[in-house]
Amino acid sequence: MDGNGRWAQARGLPRAEGHRAGGKTVRRVLGYCRDADIRYLTLYAFSVENWKRPKDEVAALMHLLVDYLAHEEPMLHEHRVRLRIMGRREDLPPEVDAALTRVERATAAYERQLILCLSYGGRTEIAHAARELARLAAKGELDPESIDEDAIARHLYLPDVPDPDLIIRTSGELRLSNFLLWQASYAELYVTPTLWPDFGEADFKAALDAFARRDRRYGGISATPSPQS
Numbered sequence: 001m002d003g004n005g006r007w008a009q010a011r012g013l014p015r016a017e018g019h020r021a022g023g024k025t026v027r028r029v030l031g032y033c034r035d036a037d038i039r040y041l042t043l044y045a046f047s048v049e050n051w052k053r054p055k056d057e058v059a060a061l062m063h064l065l066v067d068y069l070a071h072e073e074p075m076l077h078e079h080r081v082r083l084r085i086m087g088r089r090e091d092l093p094p095e096v097d098a099a100l101t102r103v104e105r106a107t108a109a110y111e112r113q114l115i116l117c118l119s120y121g122g123r124t125e126i127a128h129a130a131r132e133l134a135r136l137a138a139k140g141e142l143d144p145e146s147i148d149e150d151a152i153a154r155h156l157y158l159p160d161v162p163d164p165d166l167i168i169r170t171s172g173e174l175r176l177s178n179f180l181l182w183q184a185s186y187a188e189l190y191v192t193p194t195l196w197p198d199f200g201e202a203d204f205k206a207a208l209d210a211f212a213r214r215d216r217r218y219g220g221i222s223a224t225p226s227p228q229s
């Protein structure tokens with residue numbers, strides 16, 4: 001979800017206003033996902049690197065998050081969406097953590113998932129998995145020789161969540177910025193110049209259409225070869 005700051009700047013507004021507008025986009029996108037029967041939506045809301053931002057912007061983002069949860073909880077129930085958090089939640093202010101825990105518990109029974117990455121970093125997550133495995137090995141509960149890709153995947157933050165099929169980045173930046181580094185290996189990437197607050201149904205449809213045209217070979221060869229090949 002990139003481009004909130006630029007969206008605000010272009011209007012002569014404080015950056016926090018861009019984040020507020022971005023919150024409205026989240027609400028819209030949840031609706032598009034429901035209509036398209038998408039079971040997992042993961043939003044990169046705040047990275048481990050975002051703590052470097054000015055204190056007032058971080059505070060505004062945290063405040064917005066609590067506000068958002070208070071306002072949107074009924075919508076999560078209405079759409080039967082389970083909220084989950086992924087990241088270093090120990091970094092979050094206690095009131096943010098408490099608000100998140102409350103909504104996570106209240107929505108725990110729903111099948112569709114909205115996953116919020118908060119204080120999240122892909123490298124941090126992989127280091128977390130390595131630490132967990134090392135701990136087990138040190139206790140003699142794990143043979144280091146048995147550590148394979150599945151073992152690492154089982155110790156990521158949310159091991160039951162499937163790898164993403166499609167990653168959409170707004171605002172035109174051509175990088176992953178430490179998002180789901182492990183899980184993204186075979187994700188299809190889609191970048192749109194649209195800034196996150198402006199991201200609408202046409203952008204969402206365009207991303208899904210582009211995804212539908214991709215030939216996902218996973219390092220193999222095409223399952224349906226074209227006549228020329």
Ligand code: IPE
Nearest residue numbers: 001002003004005006007045
């Ligand atoms: C993305 O918008 C939202 C967060 C990182 C929280 P930005 O704040 O990165 O917006 P730009 O990149 O400055 O336009």
Ligand code: MG
Nearest residue numbers: 002003004005
């Ligand atoms: Mg940005």
